[in-house]
Amino acid sequence: MTKKYIYMYSYHEDEDFLCKLEMRSLFGFDTSSSILHSTIKRDPSRSPFIKARVDVLFQEASIEQLIKNVKELNTIEQTCKVMFVQHGDQKKTNKVEFQQRRSIEREVGLNLPGEVDLVNPEIIFGILKVDEGWVFGDYIKSKAVWLKHQVKPHNYSTALSTRVARAVVNIAVPDPNGLKVIDPCCGIGTVLIEALSMEIDIVGRDLNPLVIPGARGNVAYFGYTGEVVLGDMRNVTNNYDVAIIDMPYNLCSIITSKEKLEMIQSARQFSRKVVIVTVEPMDLVIEAAGFEIVDRCVARKGTFSREVLVCH
Known part of the structure; x- marks a missing residue:
């Protein structure tokens, strides 16, 4: 039965x-x-x-x-x-x-x-x-594992909350067995930590040299082991099953429409599935890069909202 x-x-x-x-x-x-x-x-x-x-x-x-x-x-x-x-x-x-x-x-x-x-x-x-x-x-x-991840040595004002990050990881990787995952804009490692706590095979990458030590320090602080490297996602050469991309959006991370398209196009080359978190409309860019949006939602906190887009 x-x-x-x-x-x-x-x-x-x-x-x-x-x-x-x-x-x-x-x-x-x-x-x-x-x-x-x-x-x-x-x-x-x-x-x-x-x-x-x-x-x-x-x-x-x-x-x-x-x-x-x-x-x-x-x-x-x-x-x-x-x-x-x-x-x-x-x-x-x-x-x-x-x-x-x-x-x-x-x-x-x-x-x-x-x-x-x-x-x-x-x-x-x-x-x-x-x-x-x-x-x-x-x-x-349930054990609220994500709660202990709220207090970490390195923080970033625009990072996802641990609660949202954990949900995004589940949306991206519901069945982690045998899958290779990348967070190519990992920031200070919020998504990485949630994924590693679920024993997901994930690597982190970011082009900002100032956040890499913080991401590595946060991962190590909670006793997890994961690769975090410095590099532009447009230069990724390995292949992955899933990519989780929290699009940069603060004043220090202004990117042009051309750069957005290049980012998603590069993801199309190294990953067959992408979950994108964005504060700006991305439909046209995603479609131009060759992805199809198969599911989506809005994640709200008060008056602030992000879109979560599942793309194949």
């Missing part, structure tokens, strides 16, 4: 479009719901928007039938606990109140064929109330 997974999401309204583009990249579709059902298994810690994943063992119309299934589980060798998982889709008419949640946790826990440890369990089982009934399965909480 096909394994099923349920992902719990939480994000600010400004992040709606970015989150949904990440959903489409990771799972092939998006949803306005706070939970996403899929047969695709992803580490919940990859996404800045996923709070947890439940690996579905049972889904039943009633809690009574679910408890019967729990009783029939094989003996659980590790210590465990049961947790009722709240999510944003539980409307007032379908809301499970606190006392009922605790009661369900106790009843299911008492029927588990294993030793319960409420303080330091080795396994956590989650119970969810969904439109289709009741779900029981392994509960895997």
Whole structure:
């Protein structure tokens, strides 16, 4: 039987479009719901928007039938606990109140064929109330890895936030196995760090000699190992599966329309897929370079916005 997974999401309204583009990249579709059902298994810690994943063992119309299934589980060798998982889709008419949640946790826990440890369990089982009934399965909480990357020794005022950078990496590289990736305008390494933390094979490059020591220092500060070289992306000779390009835009990085076209044309030569982050319209340049924009979104923060463009 096909394994099923349920992902719990939480994000600010400004992040709606970015989150949904990440959903489409990771799972092939998006949803306005706070939970996403899929047969695709992803580490919940990859996404800045996923709070947890439940690996579905049972889904039943009633809690009574679910408890019967729990009783029939094989003996659980590790210590465990049961947790009722709240999510944003539980409307007032379908809301499970606190006392009922605790009661369900106790009843299911008492029927588990294993030793319960409420303080330091080795396994956590989650119970969810969904439109289709009741779900029981392994509960895997997301670790907000990107949060620790916010404080680094070297910073750049126009760099992406770690949260946006992590989502962009997921959009660019949903399945990293066997892929070679390049960030040819890496700046102080925000995208590099998020990619390296997900064990993605990525190299960094930048033509600004002033930012290279900072990028290398930031990567090393978090204990990651990655190549960061000085050089113009128009001189890249190796081939890559994916390129992530955060287009320069501040007062120190003014580039002409001709240079923009040359940059994207060069990316067309060394990468078959490009994800571009830009504050300016790039459609005509991208099309002139021979790429097709296959998906896109706007990433907002207050009044400031960037476009994220997925190009093949």
